[in-house]
Amino acid sequence: MFEIRHIMIFCLDFTFVDDDTTLIGLISGGDESAYRWETDHLVTWCGLNNLELNALKTVEMVVDFRKNAAPPAPITLCDSPVNAVESFRFLGSIISQDLKWELNISSITKKAQQRMYFLRQLNKFNLPKTMLVHFYRAIIESILCSSITVWYAAATAKDKGRLQRIIRS
Secondary structure, three states, X not given: OOOOOOOOOOOOOOOOOOOOOOOOOOOEOOEOHHHHHHHHHHHXXXXXXXXXXXXXXXXXXXXOOOOOOOOOOOOEEOOEEOEEOOEEEEOOEEEEOOOOOHHHHHHXXXXXXXXXXXXXXXXXXXXOHHHHHHHHHHHHHHHHOOOHHHHHHHOOHHHHHHHHHHHHO
16 A cells, blocks of 8 residues: 655645625615625625735725715725725726716727727738638627627617727728
8 A cells, every 4th residue: 555654735825816806785775784784794704714805996886876865974994995986897897886888888999999900900911801800800809799798788879889880890
């Protein structure tokens, strides 16, 4: 049989990085206590699991469609205030406070138009159409279709027209 003569244990110091921790809370009837508790619970859980929240990189976005919406009191993480924002990028898509997708579509069309320049340059060198199509699908179409199932149904006709203009050109 096999005999283990030496056991070596290596202890490595490592850092776990994840910028996409999301906490969604519901403030019902003007009572923010459950929301505040969830925030405090997240901070405590992170501390117990040796994870560190960076308050400087943390943002809070409040979605409130009431007519007389009063902004909630600012959140603090580890005695640092959290910035309140009107929009932020989450998993590659820009989510705005009004839950409209204009900012996201503007960002996508801007990126696609910048890459269309390179497609036009390649076309000037008389590359075969198949190569241009491969470039378009890999570099431009992939941007236009990123998270499309999330935002396309809620896009306005104007935004859909902007996307169609890029596709047709």
